[in-house]
Ligand code: NAD
């Protein structure tokens with residue numbers, strides 16, 4: 629048996645592939661375009677593992693997907709491939725429409741054609757799992773209830789609008805063509821192998837490099853932080869026992885303001901890797917201009933996946949963040965590897981030299 633994973637050289641996809649192969653002998657075909665966010669170093673431990681086949685390719689390349697589906701006849705497709713960074717989507721939305729909308733459409737059409745060739749048990753068991761985000765629901769006020777699966781879609785950024793479009797395509801391909809889809813909408817992930825353009829790894833690496841820790845606006849925006857390994861476990865549960873056509877919200881029960889997150893990282897680093905002058909890393913916090921259209925609060929109601937599939941996060945924010953900071957301190961080689969020229973140029977444009985994690 630085999631599954632096809634797309635975007636498995638990225639942050640969550642890479643963790644998913646590593647976790648999957650640590651727990652199962654079922655092979656993975658890993659299709660990834662290797663954009664700036666794709667990093668084969670994350671998968672270095674699988675270099676000689678026959679259970680992992682890496683293919684560099686694009687979910688918008690119909691011929692490539694057709695070939696992989698026919699050649700490997702996977703029992704499931706898990707789609708992580710996406711452009712994923714809100715700030716980049718504001719800077720240049722075109723790749724977000726191309727991959728998150730056109731790419732998902734192309735993938736769906738290829739999978740629909742392949743599914744049409746199946747019969748009997750392979751057809752009954754086939755699943756297409758689409759990994760999406762809570763950002764499709766828009767922004768909450770402090771007193772609003774967390775997002776349930778029934779919450780209306782109100783995406784505010786080019787990124788979240790492109791993911792919302794992909795979710796609608798997935799839904800329609802089930803409703804119209806009976807494609808056996810599953811969708812998950814998760815909150816902000818954090819953990820090992822996270823590209824240092826996102827808040828948590830950027831803060832850790834800038835702190836260690838003696839650079840400013842850029843906090844957008846007043847830093848009171850709230851995210852519901854989910855440790856990536858808990859997310860991978862939730863995806864395995866949904867793939868195994870999720871009801872076809874359903875969506876499942878996945879969250880960490882860990883709402884924090886951005887300032888709380890940055891202070892928590894500083895406190896951990898003060899303890900685990902003190903500054904040479906014994907001052908707190910919190911001295912490096914700098915408030916910078918806010919993100920345009922910045923969503924104020926995301927929060928997930930994960931009652932459905934708990935009730936139906938018995939999933940809840942194993943890590944608290946404190947335990948997950950401690951493991952994450954430890955991981956970055958112990959993996960300087962991986963960190964050096966991701967600090968590519970392209971990333972350097974983009975970060976310099978975004979923050980000027982103060983925010984450059986390179
Ligand atoms: P990421 O940016 O780290 O990785 C994306 C991966 O997809 C990269 O390896 C990239 O090379 C690959 N890719 C991009 N375009 C491609 C294409 N056209 N064809 C094939 N591969 C392509 O993203 P991530 O943080 O790992 O997120 C994975 C998924 O989870 C995304 O769909 C994202 O929307 C969703 N998500 C992420 C978070 C989060 O906090 N990171 C939260 C909720 C949902």
Ligand code: TYD
Nearest residue numbers: 714816825826827828830842843844849886
């Ligand atoms: P991010 O990690 O980009 O995820 P998302 O925008 O998908 O939630 O950002 C998390 C929060 O942190 C978000 O409110 C924006 C904020 N942020 C900063 O304050 N400073 C930064 O340097 C970055 C990258 C993000």
